[in-house]
Amino acid sequence: MGKDIPSNVVSKIALVPIVILFIVIFIxxxxxxxxxxxGNVGIKITLGKFDNEELMPGLHFKIPIIQDIKIVDVKVHTINxxxxxxRPDKEGLIEKPSINVLDERGLPVRIELTVQYRLIPDQASEMIQEWGWNWEDKLVNPTIRDVVRDVIGEYPAEKLPVKRQEIGVKIEEGIKKAIKNVSKNKVQVIGVQLRxxxxxxxxxxxIEEVQIAKQEAExxxxxxxxAKKEQEVRRIKAETEKIEKIIKAEAEAEKRVKEAEGRAKARILEAEAQAKANRLLSKSIDKKILEWKEIQVQEKLMEAIKENKNNNIFLNIPQGNMHYWLNKR
Incomplete structure (x- = not known):
């Protein structure tokens, strides 16, 4: 038979699983x-004291029980x-009631706003040490409300819709400046939208009544x-037609004048041609031709007397400038 295992050894062997389990649980x-x-940074806390240097994303070592590492979200957050x-907050989205403020005359006004901001990563440790873990409720939210209250208080309620763009710019610039100053450059405002x-x-x-009246007036x-434009168009059209008629009449008159001038020139030219022909004819006629023509006339006269014995004939004799009536009865 083999040797018996001492009881103390058995006890030690039995403790091994317990030790291993304890180590696993401890780890x-x-x-x-x-x-x-x-999107996060870590803050190492040693026996309750915050380290000023933030831990960047990655795997980090800590001494159990003595040290702890807290995670801080440095992504862009949005407050509506x-x-x-x-309403319940979602990751990166904070829901708040609309901001109730007073206008220039003390009338209540509600503002709906969206603000985007983020914690500067290398300022996270100082921010938590100074403002605590709920720094957003202590710093961001009150500062936003204060700026909105101050800006809206400069205007009467009825001017707010008209000045909306101007007011939006003032609120955005005011929130950026105020949060930068209050947080000592630890929080960056990304954007502000006046909803x-x-x-x-x-x-x-x-305001609605005024808008309706304004629309009616417009x-x-x-x-x-x-109506004025239509009247002006009609006037211009009438003047254009009148001018066209005048131009047409002037053109017709000018045409008639030119035609008359043309006819006059034609008559002058014709008269000049006739006069020239007469001059040429008078130069070409001599005494013998005239006598010959007279003989021809007399021959025709004699023939006429033979055919018409009852007619009276008037003779014009150029040479003696004498006139005769011949009566054949």
Whole structure:
């Protein structure tokens, strides 16, 4: 038979699984490693004291029980000021009631706003040490409300819709400057959007009435301007037609003048040609030709007397400038 195992050895062997289990539980509960994901930084705390140097994303070592690493979100956060009640926050999105402020005359106004901001990564440790873990509620939210209250308080309620763009710029610039100063450059405001301006009912009704009246006035003005333009078009058209008629009449008159001038010139030329022909003819006629022509006339006369014995014949004798009536009865 083999030797018996001493009881003390058996006891030690039995303790091995217990020790291993204890080590596993210790490592699981008091892990010396901490993983920091992207978009976050870590703050190492040693016996309650914060390290001033932030831990960047990655795997980091800590001494269990003595040290701890807290995760701080440094991604862009968004606050929506809308509605009348708080709503559950989502990751990176904070829901707040709309901001109630007073206008220049003390009338209540509600502002709906969206603000985007982020914690500067290398300022996280100082921010938590100075403002605590709920630094957003202590610093960001009150500062935003103060700026909105100051800006809206400069205007009467009825001017807010008209000056909306100007007011939006003032609120954005004011929030960026105020949070930068209050946080000592630890928080960066990315953007501010003025969503809506909720006015008191009677002011909103008054503005609506003014807008309706303004639209009616603009409509009437448009109708009047349209009528004036149409009248001007008709006047221009009439003047154009008148001018066209005048031009046409002048053209016709000029045409007639030119035609008359043409006819006159033609008559002058014809008269000149006739006169020239007469001059040439008178030069070409001599005494013998005239006598010959006279003989021809006398022959024709004698023939006429033979054919018409009862007619009276008037003779014109050029040489003696004498006239004779011949009566054949």
């Amino acid at each position: 699981f509960v008091f892990s010396p490693f901490k993983t920091i994901e992207s 000021y809308k509605g009348s009640q708080d 809506d301006i909720k006015l008191p009912p009677r002011i909103a009704q008054k 409509k009437m003005k448009y109708v009047e301007e349209k």
